[in-house]
Amino acid sequence: MNDALGDREKRLLDEFQKDFPLVPRPFAEIAKRLGVDEKTVLELLCDLVNRGLISRVGAVVEPHRAGYSTLAAMRVPSEMLEAVGAFIAAHPEVNHCYEREHELNLWFVVAAPSRRRVAEVIADIEYRTGLAVLDLPLEQAFRLDLGFPLTWT
Amino acid sequence: MDLNPRDQALLAELCRGLPLVPRPFAAIGEACGLSEAEVLARLQQLMTDGVIRRFGIIVRHRALGYRANAMVVFDVPEAEVQEAARRLCALPEITLCYRRPRRPPVWPYNLFCMIHGRDRARVEELVVSAAQAAGIAHLPRAVLFSGQCFVQRGARYGKPRSTAVRELA
Numbered sequence: 001m002n003d004a005l006g007d008r009e010k011r012l013l014d015e016f017q018k019d020f021p022l023v024p025r026p027f028a029e030i031a032k033r034l035g036v037d038e039k040t041v042l043e044l045l046c047d048l049v050n051r052g053l054i055s056r057v058g059a060v061v062e063p064h065r066a067g068y069s070t071l072a073a074m075r076v077p078s079e080m081l082e083a084v085g086a087f088i089a090a091h092p093e094v095n096h097c098y099e100r101e102h103e104l105n106l107w108f109v110v111a112a113p114s115r116r117r118v119a120e121v122i123a124d125i126e127y128r129t130g131l132a133v134l135d136l137p138l139e140q141a142f143r144l145d146l147g148f149p150l151t152w153t
Numbered sequence: 154m155d156l157n158p159r160d161q162a163l164l165a166e167l168c169r170g171l172p173l174v175p176r177p178f179a180a181i182g183e184a185c186g187l188s189e190a191e192v193l194a195r196l197q198q199l200m201t202d203g204v205i206r207r208f209g210i211i212v213r214h215r216a217l218g219y220r221a222n223a224m225v226v227f228d229v230p231e232a233e234v235q236e237a238a239r240r241l242c243a244l245p246e247i248t249l250c251y252r253r254p255r256r257p258p259v260w261p262y263n264l265f266c267m268i269h270g271r272d273r274a275r276v277e278e279l280v281v282s283a284a285q286a287a288g289i290a291h292l293p294r295a296v297l298f299s300g301q302c303f304v305q306r307g308a309r310y311g312k313p314r315s316t317a318v319r320e321l322a
Contacts, residue, residue: 013217017211018207019209020208020209020210022196023193024176024178024179025175026178027175046173053217054210054211054212054213055170055211055212055213057209058171058208059196059199059207059208062203062205066161066204071265098302098305099301100300101297101300102295103259104259107297108304134256136253137253140238142238142241142251143247143249
């Protein structure tokens with residue numbers, strides 16, 4: 001909940017979604033900019049992860065440069081949704097899996113080192129669930145997740 | 154740019170996320186057989202080459218109070234799709250914007266974007282204003298609000314750590 005975020009946490013999220021310092025002690029560098037010490041920054045980040053407010057400090061990669069990915073959709077009977085969602089999410093190649101309000105009610109992203117592995121995962125999901133998977137590979141990326149300007153209301 | 158197995162292993166670690174320790178790049182290096190300096194140099198290079206598009210804190214919109222998240226899709230004629238996408242990307246509320254294939258008759262849409270808002274009504278307003286700003290308000294569209302999240306994590310493009318390490322040995 002953003003109500004529970006202090007000013008230091010808000011600054012962390014505002015300033016370090018990009019422009020993360022690429023130096024041996026990045027958290028010390030962030031600490032310097034926030035006017036706190038390194039230990040405090042590490043504790044704040046751990047706390048944000050534990051509270052589920054941030055997913056990680058890490059990389060967003062350009063699609064299809066380091067591997068292959070696709071967006072897939074399924075029409076899952078509502079009584080099966082929970083089980084199918086959990087089954088799909090358990091694949092290490094699946095990095096997003098959401099229920100969405102549509103006839104095609106389950107959407108997920110499959111990313112793997114090769115196109116062939118992505119196809120295998122989709123084939124496995126179709127085989128194991130008995131449901132068709134609609135495969136919607138990226139044709140052109142106009143904008144990737146390049147950070148998000150949060151508004152603190 | 155070809156990624157060697159070592160870069161693949163490094164990329165896998167970087168996507169999974171830094172360990173929250175004082176010298177995270179040294180820790181990651183240990184996991185994939187690189188020195189701290191090599192990790193930083195490769196990371197810088199992967200960013201320069203455009204393989205890594207962003208490195209930093211990755212937020213969970215939903216947990217931060219953006220409870221209404223919608224995938225918004227449009228059916229835009231091919232001749233207009235570049236211009237529509239360019240205009241959509243100029244709007245701060247659009248976080249992703251992709252072109253994907255149509256799959257008629259089940260799926261007629263080819264332009265995809267994500268819109269986040271604090272509530273549903275706000276997202277619906279943003280959808281209308283975004284469609285107008287992009288000049289595609291008259292075209293067929295669908296707004297797919299997110300329901301339950303089964304998983305959200307970094308892509309694991311690299312091979313699993315154990316395999317990568319074995320290949321390097």
